[in-house]
Structures are given as C-alpha cells and as structure tokens.
Amino acid sequence: MDHRTEPERFVYLDYAATTPVDPEVAQAMCGCMTAEGVWANPASTHGPGRAARELVETARAQVARAVNAQPDWVVWTSGATESNNLALKGFMRAHRKRGKHLITVKTEHKAVLDAAKWLERDGCEVTYLVPGADGRVDPAQVAAALRDDTVVVAVMLVNNEIGTVQPVAEIAALAHARGALVHVDAVQALGKTPVDMVALGADSLAVSAHKCYGPKGIGALVVRRAPGVVLEAQVHGGGQERGMRSGTLPTHQIVGFGAAAEKAIALLPTERARIAELRALLETRLGAIPGASINCPAAHGVPHILSVSFEGVHGEALVADLAELAISTGSACSAATPEPSYVLRALGRDDLTAAATLRISMGRGTSRDDVEFAATRIVAAVARLRALAPAA
Amino acid sequence: MSAMAQYPAEVWARFRSPAHAGAPLAGARVGHGGERKQGGEIELWFTVAGGRIARAGFRAFGCPYAVASADLCCQWLIGQDPGGLLEFDASALMEGLAVPPERFPVKIWLEDAVRAAARAEEA
Amino acid sequence: MAYVYLDHNATTPLDPRVREAMLPFLDQSFGNASSLHRAGRLARNAIDGARAEVAALCGAEPGQVVFTSGGTEADNLALHGVMDGVMGEAGAAPGRILVSAVEHSAVLEPARRLARRGHPLELLPVDGECRLDLAALDAALFAVQSRGPVRLVSVMLANNETGVVQDIPRVAERVRAAGALLHVDAVQATGKLPLDLAALGCHLLSLSAHKMGGPKGAGALVVDRAIALEPLLAGGGQEHGLRGGTEPTPQLVGFGVAAVLARAELPERTARLLALRTRLEAALAGIAGGVAIAAAAGRLPNTVQFALPGFDGAALVMALDRKGFAVATGSACHSGKPSHVLAAMGLPVAVAQGAIRISLGLTNTAADVDAFAAALTEVAANRPGANWT
Numbered sequence: 005m006d007h008r009t010e011p012e013r014f015v016y017l018d019y020a021a022t023t024p025v026d027p028e029v030a031q032a033m034c035g036c037m038t039a040e041g042v043w044a045n046p047a048s049t050h051g052p053g054r055a056a057r058e059l060v061e062t063a064r065a066q067v068a069r070a071v072n073a074q075p076d077w078v079v080w081t082s083g084a085t086e087s088n089n090l091a092l093k094g095f096m097r098a099h100r101k102r103g104k105h106l107i108t109v110k111t112e113h114k115a116v117l118d119a120a121k122w123l124e125r126d127g128c129e130v131t132y133l134v135p136g137a138d139g140r141v142d143p144a145q146v147a148a149a150l151r152d153d154t155v156v157v158a159v160m161l162v163n164n165e166i167g168t169v170q171p172v173a174e175i176a177a178l179a180h181a182r183g184a185l186v187h188v189d190a191v192q193a194l195g196k197t198p199v200d201m202v203a204l205g206a207d208s209l210a211v212s213a214h215k216c217y218g219p220k221g222i223g224a225l226v227v228r229r230a231p232g233v234v235l236e237a238q239v240h241g242g243g244q245e246r247g248m249r250s251g252t253l254p255t256h257q258i259v260g261f262g263a264a265a266e267k268a269i270a271l272l273p274t275e276r277a278r279i280a281e282l283r284a285l286l287e288t289r290l291g292a293i294p295g296a297s298i299n300c301p302a303a304h305g306v307p308h309i310l311s312v313s314f315e316g317v318h319g320e321a322l323v324a325d326l327a328e329l330a331i332s333t334g335s336a337c338s339a340a341t342p343e344p345s346y347v348l349r350a351l352g353r354d355d356l357t358a359a360a361t362l363r364i365s366m367g368r369g370t371s372r373d374d375v376e377f378a379a380t381r382i383v384a385a386v387a388r389l390r391a392l393a394p395a396a
Numbered sequence: 397m398s399a400m401a402q403y404p405a406e407v408w409a410r411f412r413s414p415a416h417a418g419a420p421l422a423g424a425r426v427g428h429g430g431e432r433k434q435g436g437e438i439e440l441w442f443t444v445a446g447g448r449i450a451r452a453g454f455r456a457f458g459c460p461y462a463v464a465s466a467d468l469c470c471q472w473l474i475g476q477d478p479g480g481l482l483e484f485d486a487s488a489l490m491e492g493l494a495v496p497p498e499r500f501p502v503k504i505w506l507e508d509a510v511r512a513a514a515r516a517e518e519a
Numbered sequence: 520m521a522y523v524y525l526d527h528n529a530t531t532p533l534d535p536r537v538r539e540a541m542l543p544f545l546d547q548s549f550g551n552a553s554s555l556h557r558a559g560r561l562a563r564n565a566i567d568g569a570r571a572e573v574a575a576l577c578g579a580e581p582g583q584v585v586f587t588s589g590g591t592e593a594d595n596l597a598l599h600g601v602m603d604g605v606m607g608e609a610g611a612a613p614g615r616i617l618v619s620a621v622e623h624s625a626v627l628e629p630a631r632r633l634a635r636r637g638h639p640l641e642l643l644p645v646d647g648e649c650r651l652d653l654a655a656l657d658a659a660l661f662a663v664q665s666r667g668p669v670r671l672v673s674v675m676l677a678n679n680e681t682g683v684v685q686d687i688p689r690v691a692e693r694v695r696a697a698g699a700l701l702h703v704d705a706v707q708a709t710g711k712l713p714l715d716l717a718a719l720g721c722h723l724l725s726l727s728a729h730k731m732g733g734p735k736g737a738g739a740l741v742v743d744r745a746i747a748l749e750p751l752l753a754g755g756g757q758e759h760g761l762r763g764g765t766e767p768t769p770q771l772v773g774f775g776v777a778a779v780l781a782r783a784e785l786p787e788r789t790a791r792l793l794a795l796r797t798r799l800e801a802a803l804a805g806i807a808g809g810v811a812i813a814a815a816a817g818r819l820p821n822t823v824q825f826a827l828p829g830f831d832g833a834a835l836v837m838a839l840d841r842k843g844f845a846v847a848t849g850s851a852c853h854s855g856k857p858s859h860v861l862a863a864m865g866l867p868v869a870v871a872q873g874a875i876r877i878s879l880g881l882t883n884t885a886a887d888v889d890a891f892a893a894a895l896t897e898v899a900a901n902r903p904g905a906n907w908t
Contacts, residue, residue, distance in 0.1 A: 014557060016558060018550075018551070018554060018556065018558070021550075021551040021553075021554050021559075022549060022550065022551040022554075022765065023549070024545070024546040024547070024549040025545035025546045025549065026546075027546065030542070030545050030546055033545070034538075034542075037533045037538050037541075037734075038532075038533070038535075038538070039532050039535075039882070043530070043532050043533060044524070044526070044529070044530060044845070045526075045529040045530040045735075047529075048526060048529050048530075048845070048847060049833065049836055049837065049840070049847075050526065050836060050837075050839075050840040050845040050846070050847075051522065051840050051845065052522070052524060052526075052845050053526075053529070053845070082587075082588030082589075082592070082736065082764065082767075083588075083764050083765060083767070084764070084765075085752050085753075085754050085755055085763045085764035085765070086588070086752055086764060088754065089751070089752050089753060089754070089763075113754070114754040114755050114756070114763070115752075115753065115754030115755060115763060115764075116754070117754065118753035118754035118755075118763065119753045119754060121753070122753045214765065214767075219545060219767070219769065219770075220765055220766070220767035220768060220769065220770070221588065221736055221737070221765075221767025221769075221770045222736065222767075238595075238751065239591060239592055239595050239751070240595060240624075240625070240628035240629050240632060241591040241594065241595070241623065241624045241625030241626075241628050241629075242591065242623075242624050242625065243624070250591050250624070250625060250628065251588065251589050251590075251591035251592060251625070252530065252589060252590075252591070252729065252735055252736075253735070254589075254729075254734065254735035254736030255735065256533075256734065256735070257734075257735070257736050257770075316457075318436070318457050318458050318459060318462075320459040320460070321411070321458065321459055321460060321462075321463065323555075324402075324403070324411065324459070324460045325411075325412075329556075330550070330554070330556040330557065330558050330559075331556070332554065355433075356432060356433065356435075391417075392414070392417055392455060392456060392457075392463065393437070393455055393456065393457035394428070394437055394438075394439035394455040394456070394457060395419075395455075396432075402555070
C-alpha cells in the first residue's frame with residue numbers, strides 16, 4: 005500500500021467526538037505531573053497527600069459550580085461511559101424493592117442503551133421511547149410510559165449525533181410526580197448550553213472532561229444528595245468517593261477536568277453566539293444542496309452539532325471524498341462496527357440516508373474560513389458523486 | 397494519514413479521478429449490477445466497432461472500491477471481444493486492486509453489469 | 520533538608536520521559552481513537568503501541584491486554600467479570616471463591632459482594648510472615664465434596680503493606696490442578712518484579728501504571744481471551760467489547776512508556792532499591808523495641824514495614840510528616856483503619872497498631888534513608904507514657 009501526498013489542508017470538525025485539551029488546562033495538569041508538582045496520592049495523610057487532596061476538592065467545586073450542584077454531589081469516574089453505567093445500574097440495583105422498570109430513549113448514547121440491555125438481562129423491564137423526527141421526546145410519551153414501579157427515567161440533555169436538546173425539565177417533573185428518579189446524560193451539553201442540574205430536576209447528571217477541552221479518561225456522576233436518591237456503587241475497593249467509587253484518584257486528570265469545566269462555563273455565552281453564526285452559514289450553504297435535509301433544526305438543538313443527510317449519495321464514498329475534513333457519519337464510539345447510525349434509524353431514516361449523513365461538530369478552533377472551506381468541499385463532493393452515479 | 401490511507405493507492409486514485417466515468421454514449425450496450433438498496437449499483441456500458449469493444453464507461457453508486465473496480469474494468473474492456481464476456485469473472489481484477497474480501501458484493505455487481513452489457517442488444 | 524517522600528507504594532512521581540510522551544496527545548494528537556479519520560487513526564496507532572508495550576511487560580499477547588482506569592477497576596473486572604459470567608450460565612451452580620486474607624480491598628470488596636450474591640467466599644490464611652499457607656490452599660481447593668467446586672482463586676503477587684511476594688507459580692499449579700481460575704493482583708508488583716504470564720501460571724493479571732512512574736488512572740487486566748468475561752462497563756464496544764468508553768490516549772501512552780522503561784531498567788532499579796532497603800533495615804534494627812515485620816519473607820526490593828509497639832501508626836505517620844518524611848501505615852486507601860493484613864498474620868495488636876510502611880523509590884538516596892532513620896529513632900525515644908512511672 006503506497007500512500008500519496010497528504011491533503012494540503014485538514015480541518016477538524018469532529019468536536020463532538022473529542023476535543024483537544026485547552027492549553028491552560030494542560031498547564032494546570034502539568035502542575036501535577038512534575039517532580040516539584042503535586043503528585044501524591046490524595047488519600048495519603050501526609051503533607052504531599054493533603055496537598056493533592058486540596059487540589060481534588062478545588063476541582064470538585066469547579067465541576068459542581070459548572071452544573072449548579074453542591075461539591076459533595078460530585079463522584080469522580082473514569083468518564084461518561086462509567087458515569088452512565090453507574091447511574092443506571094446503581095439506581096436500579098439500589099431500588100430493587102421499589103420496582104424494576106426503567107424508561108429511556110432509543111437515541112441515547114450507547115453507554116446508556118447497553119447498560120439498559122444489561123439491566124434487562126438482570127431482570128429489569130425497559131421502555132425505549134421513540135422520539136419525533138427531529139429527535140425530540142414529547143413529555144406526553146414519558147407520562148404515558150411511567151408506572152408506579154418505574155425507578156428511573158434516563159434522558160440525555162443534548163444528543164451527540166444530531167444535537168437535539170430534550171425538554172428535560174418537563175420530563176423530570178412528570179417523573180418525580182410518579183416517584184421516579186431522573187438521570188441526565190449531559191456529556192454533550194457541558195459548555196454548549198447552560199446546564200443547571202437543579203433547574204433541570206436531575207437526580208443524577210453524567211459529565212465528561214474530554215468533550216469540553218479537558219483530558220480523556222475522567223468524568224463525573226453528579227448525584228443529588230437527598231433522601232430517596234440512593235445509588236449502589238459499581239467499583240469497590242478502598243472506599244474512595246465516600247464508597248461510591250473506589251480507586252486511587254488521578255489528581256492530574258481531576259485538576260484538568262475542574263479547570264476545563266470552569267473555562268467552558270466562562271466561555272459559553274460568547275462561544276455559543278459565535279458558533280451559532282457559523283452554523284447559520286453552514287446550514288444556508290448545505291441546505292441549498294438539492295436533496296439535503298437538516299436532521300435537527302437550529303431551534304431545537306445546540307448550534308455546535310449539525311447533522312445533514314444527502315439523498316442519492318453513497319455514505320462511504322462521501323466521507324472518502326471529504327478526506328480533508330475530520331467529521332463523523334455516526335457516533336464515534338460506535339465506529340468499531342460500521343453500521344448505519346442507530347440514532348438516525350430510530351428517527352425513521354432508511355439505511356441509505358442514515359449512511360449518507362454527515363455530523364459536523366464545531367468548537368473553539370473552528371473559524372469562518374474552516375466552515376466556508378467545509379461547505380465548499382461538501383457541495384463539490386455531493387455534486388461529483390451524484391454525477392458519478394447512474395440515473396436513480 | 398487521511399482517508400486515502402484507508403484504501404490502496406490505485407483504488408484511491410481511480411476513485412478520485414475515474415477516467416471512464418460517464419453516461420452511456422448513443423448506441424452503447426448497457427448493463428446493470430446491484431441495487432442501491434443493497435448498498436451499491438454499477439451501470440457499465442461499451443460500444444463495439446469491428447467486433448471489438450471501442451469505448452467503455454460506467455456510472456456507480458457505491459464505495460470507492462466499486463468506483464475504482466468499474467473504472468479499471470472499463471480500461472481493460474477496450475479491445476475485448478464482447479462475445480467472450482458472457483461469463484465475465486472479475487476475480488483477477490479485484491485481486492489486482494487489492495479489494496478486501498468483505499467487499500465481495502462489488503465483484504458481483506461488476507460481473508452482473510458486464511455480462512448484462514454483453515448480452516444486451518445494440519441500442 | 521527538603522521533604523523526603525518514602526511512600527512510593529501509595530504512588531510514584533511521573534517519570535519525566537513518560538510525561539514527555541503523554542503531552543503531545545493532550546492537545547496535538549488528540550483524536551478519538553474510535554474515529555475513522557486521520558486524527559482518530561493517529562490515536563489508534565498510539566494505543567496499539569502502548570498495548571504491545573504493556574503486553575511485553577508481562578510476556579502476554581497484545582490481544583490479552585484490556586486497558587482499565589486503574590488497578591481497582593482491573594480487580595473488579597477480574598472478579599465480577601469471571602463470576603457474573605458464571606451466574607449468567609443457565610443452571611450453573613454458584614462457585615466458590617478463594618481469596619487470600621491479605622488481598623487489597625479492591626479484591627476483597629468485590630469478593631464479599633459476590634459472596635452476598637451466593638458465591639461462597641473463603642479467605643486463605645497466611646503465616647506470621649504474610650506468606651500464603653499452601654496446605655490450607657490445598658485443603659480449600661480440594662474440599663469439593665463437602666463445599667462444592669472452586670471457580671476462582673485470587674492471590675496477589677506482592678502485598679502492598681508488607682511487600683511480601685507470594686510463590687504464585689506454585690499456587691497456580693494447585694489451582695489449575697483443581698480446575699479453577701487464578702487471578703493475580705500484580706498492582707504493587709508492576710514495574711518492581713519481573714512479570715511473565717506463562718511463568719506465573721495465572722489466568723488473569725491486574726496491572727497498574729502509577730506505581731512505576733506512570734500516570735494515575737491507567738491500569739490493565741491481562742486475560743486469556745478464551746475466558747468468558749462479563750464486562751463491567753457496557754457501551755461503545757472498545758477493548759473488544761470488554762471495556763466500554765473512549766480510550767484515554769495520553770494515559771495509555773504513558774502506561775506504555777512506563778512499561779518499556781520498567782522492563783529495560785528493572786535490574787538496575789532492583790539493585791538500587793535493594794541497597795537502600797538493606798541500609799534502612801540495618802538502621803532501623805538499632806531502634807530499641809522496634810519490630811521488623813515479615814523480615815524473613817521474600818519481599819519487594821523497596822518495602823519495609825516496621826512497628827513500634829505502644830505507638831499509634833497513624834500518629835507516627837503524622838509525626839514523621841512534621842519532621843519532613845512521607846510514609847504510611849499500610850494501604851493509602853485505608854489510612855486510619857486497622858490493617859486486615861497484619862491481623863491475618865496473627866501479629867499482636869500492639870505491633871499491628873504501631874506499624875508504619877516505608878516504601879522507597881528511585882529518587883531516594885542513602886542520605887534520605889539515614890535522615891529518616893534518625894528521625895524515627897528520635898520519635899521512638901519519645902515513647903507514649905515513657906515519662907509516666
């Protein structure tokens with residue numbers, strides 16, 4: 005296999021898959037990664053240990069503030085997948101006596117769906133709601149599905165594939181009225197849209213550092229401390245995090261997460277406005293392509309994530325022809341098996357359309373120039389591939 | 397490494413600049429293989445002069461392997477006797493392009509298209 | 520004198536060479552390894568490299584390495600992964616679990632939960648030197664008629680408190696003869712002892728990066744793929760479906776580099792640490808009333824556990840901290856709680872209560888050791904109640 009020249013320009017538009025660590029965040033982390041820095045085990049009782057502990061608690065407060073929670077609600081985990089697993093398995097196991105019913109949505113992240121499947125094998129009953137064509141769940145659907153033995157309703161705040169923002173607060177109110185707990189995957193939301201755990205009514209909230217310019221491998225499950233909000237831990241051992249999650253706390257990772265969360269909130273208003281303009285530009289140019297459909301309109305989603313499907317174009321060929329762009333066709337985590345996106349299928353798109361869908365996700369490094377370039381390349385690629393294909 | 401590194405060099409080059417892509421010429425014999433719903437479709441055509449294939453072209457809806465295979469096939473078809481194509485086997489062609497076994501359907505679509513064109517009446 | 524850190528079993532500083540390897544993956548090569556585009560493939564390649572390096576550290580195949588967020592998760596995955604898979608089998612009888620009495624809580628706690636779910640748990644005793652009682656192991660393994668078959672045995676390679684190293688190859692022989700699986704927690708041994716999966720003879724091996732100059736938050740469970748493991752983390756399909764979640768590239772790259780360095784430098788590191796340990800032990804022997812714990816047993820080259828009966832270990836740690844030395848009572852995870860390890864060894868309460876753990880590292884010097892011994896001697900001279908008659 006002989007590789008030719010690299011494309012002259014490579015534009016990263018896959019911020020929803022992951023983000024680079026912000027330089028200030030990296031600097032804060034380095035403070036825990038050198039011999040002179042703070043690198044001891046935060047559980048140690050000696051001076052170096054206590055210094056590490058202090059940094060951990062500072063970061064805990066930063067993450068808590070970012071979602072309007074109390075610091076002691078924050079449980080450090082290894083990331084979003086673990087947080088979602090902990091919430092679902094933890095709540096369902098702890099409330100066995102109350103019931104075995106879980107409500108979630110077909111378009112949730114794989115971490116939630118696979119945990120739900122696992123719970124089904126463990127004897128639970130799961131209702132998978134099907135959202136409308138733009139990805140939004142109608143609270144009435146949740147109301148209809150709620151039962152007296154429903155333990156948890158799990159709904160993500162922002163969908164990672166198409167950007168839809170769910171009406172979480174309304175759903176939570178309905179769930180609480182029936183005595184059910186509410187778990188919210190806010191992984192894509194942090195830094196893209198305001199996340200107020202109290203206003204949302206979430207009993208637990210999953211967040212992850214590497215979607216908001218923090219390091220990979222660290223996340224949190226933020227759990228409201230209230231009677232009735234009981235969770236069974238899933239990783240046992242030394243009893244760290246008040247027994248909720250055992251294991252040596254990785255100080256450098258936690259410091260990174262805290263710094264990233266704080267900065268994400270600070271930049272939110274200006275970034276959101278800036279990205280909204282870029283999205284409008286992109287939507288105009290891509291929407292003008294015949295046979296192109298925007299999967300979630302700007303009004304119902306976050307501006308950072310734009311999902312567009314193209315009729316009459318082969319998905320793999322389209323992505324191959326866009327070698328200069330780092331974009332996704334489906335959820336990055338599901339790319340181990342190349343299948344049409346389950347999210348798009350759940351929304352009723354046929355396989356061909358689902359495969360010919362691009363997720364363009366913008367971030368801090370995205371310039372107007374990048375967006376114009378991407379639009380030009382996409383317009384050209386769609387035209388070329390349509391001309392290349394036999395008459396439909 | 398970019399997307400081009402995922403495909404063998406020749407596949408990539410033919411996908412990006414297929415010399416034989418185009419709608420059928422007037423009078424060409426046209427054959428089809430595959431179906432969009434199956435994930436790919438190849439339309440292959442050629443004109444005959446003096447009992448031999450003079451021009452060949454294709455259109456394809458499919459992955460880069462489908463486009464590249466069809467393009468290479470058209471190049472190879474020039475000068476062939478269409479009568480010998482009724483049982484056309486694309487195996488050697490696939491091997492030459494290093495098409496991986498999972499892409500087996502591409503071979504079928506191409507063979508079906510060529511054989512159909514060979515059987516077709518002159519338009 | 521600058522503060523002296525002597526608690527390397529709790530964690531180690533990041534090796535500068537490890538840090539240099541990690542940094543580019545934070546902000547430059549930051550792609551998600553599951554993404555198909557260029558940025559993703561760079562990450563994938565780096566992780567594949569790290570996997571091969573960690574595999575080489577313990578004589579395993581890369582395909583046997585399942586990356587986790589650390590040693591605790593690896594232990595949980597081992598125990599729950601094996602036993603929950605068993606529960607899934609239709610009509611399967613609950614299997615017995617044998618676990619040494621001196622295991623880290625990351626093994627004991629999952630074992631206890633499994634016991635509550637119906638898998639009988641038996642603790643294997645150790646002698647006064649923290650060595651596993653092989654006769655008791657045999658008795659437990661082969662009491663099938665009366666107690667049912669054993670599914671899983673877990674014995675750590677090196678104990679985090681005493682530093683004592685178990686004869687795992689012999690344990691493995693017995694466990695295999697009984698048709699059971701052997702899990703070995705090598706978290707404390709990673710980078711300190713030579714590791715070879717085949718020589719050890721175990722089926723599952725837990726590793727951790729941060730005890731050998733690698734980053735905290737990175738570990739692995741090395742496991743034969745033929746063993747059916749029930750994953751702890753569902754979703755995403757990473758690690759061949761055994762451990763879902765975006766792979767943390769910088770963390771794994773760091774783990775890989777730490778593994779390479781440990782393997783290459785093991786003989787020098789061992790010699791250096793052993794020399795320091797010997798020096799320390801000689802100095803401590805001069806402290807009246809002091810007790811060297813597990814002195815006769817084969818131990819990690821860096822670990823000394825020493826007791827001053829009549830003193831409180833936790834208070835000793837604080838006193839030494841004030842004097843500029845970081846040590847521990849036993850497990851960092853359990854600061855302040857009575858040690859189940861020392862209790863299992865049958866040590867007198869006063870000894871267990873007055874124990875501290877000194878774990879040396881590569882940045883320690885002879886001067887550090889001498890200064891520490893002097894400080895401890897001073898503290899020991901002020902025995903509680905010494906002035907009361």
